[in-house]
Amino acid sequence: MSEEITLAAPKPLTPLQEFWFYFKQNKGAVxxxxYIIFVxxxxxxADFVAPHLPSEQFRDSLLAPPVWMDGGSWQFILGTDDVGRDILSRLIYGARLSLLVGCLVVIISLILGITLGLIAGYVGGALDALIMRLVDIMLALPSLLLALVLVAIFGPSIVNASMALAFVALPHYIRLTRAATLxxxxRDxxxxxxxxxxxxxxxxxxxxLPNCLAPLIVQASLGxxxxxxxxxxxxxxxxxxxxxxxxxGTMLADVLQYAQSAWWVVAFPGIAILLTVLAFNLMGDGLRDALDPKLKQ
Structure with missing residues (x-):
């Protein structure tokens, strides 16, 4: 008498498990x-990790080199700038400001972009035409130039710069939300x-809206x-x-004249910007792979 072998059906994955299954296949995204979690x-x-305060000046250690160079010390691992401030400490505190600005810009532009995009795509008609023509006008202008004009009008500050960047990022979220809404x-x-x-x-x-969130999440990570x-x-x-x-960015502008004589004052802020932007772009690719159903076939 032959024994019947019954195969147990595989346990279905939860949405979070399914997301991580596809996301981790992109090694660059992981x-x-x-890196983003580390930053x-x-x-x-920063208050506990940074070895010094960001504005603390050591007048006897101006333009001190990194620790692995001649004249470097463990007191200033990445060296100091032209007024004796520790570069590593300023990079750590600068990460806090950069991430805060990124969150502020993405949240503001995402909320306004989703609202206007949904209205344009669902209501349609003259309101849709008006919103999209304004979007076309904004896209016709270089984004950084438009942000510079807005900051010049309202005055240079971190808050005004964040508002200007949120404004210039708005058209991308409007168009993406409108296309997903249409x-x-x-549908039934x-x-x-x-x-x-x-x-x-x-x-x-x-x-x-819940069915339009996948492309918006990817756009938010890139934004x-x-x-x-x-x-x-x-x-x-x-x-x-x-x-x-x-x-x-301000750290780069302050020490640009020392780029040849003290390369570290320019190199390390530039590397921090490069790695952080690259990490978000890589994570955006992973989010696209994990959230786009067309790539799961």
């Missing part, structure tokens, strides 16, 4: 995520909800890196954070 922890614990508005579940008497607000924010890079550019041009605020 590396980017690990976040350093930024949150692809969902004719939306039509059935409309027949059942659901109002426009419920249709847009309860029924349609985070753009915000950090643009804020560094504004700081370098003197229109962002003002000295002695420890911001990576």
């Amino acid at each position: 590396v980017g995520l690990v 976040l922890l350093m930024a949150l614990g 692809s969902e508005v004719g 579940y939306v039509v059935a909800s409309r027949v059942a008497g659901a109002g426009k607000f419920r249709q847009m924010f309860i029924n349609i 985070f890196s753009n915000a950090i890079l643009d804020m560094a550019a504004l700081g370098f041009l003197g229109m962002g954070a003002q000295p002695p605020t420890p911001e990576w």
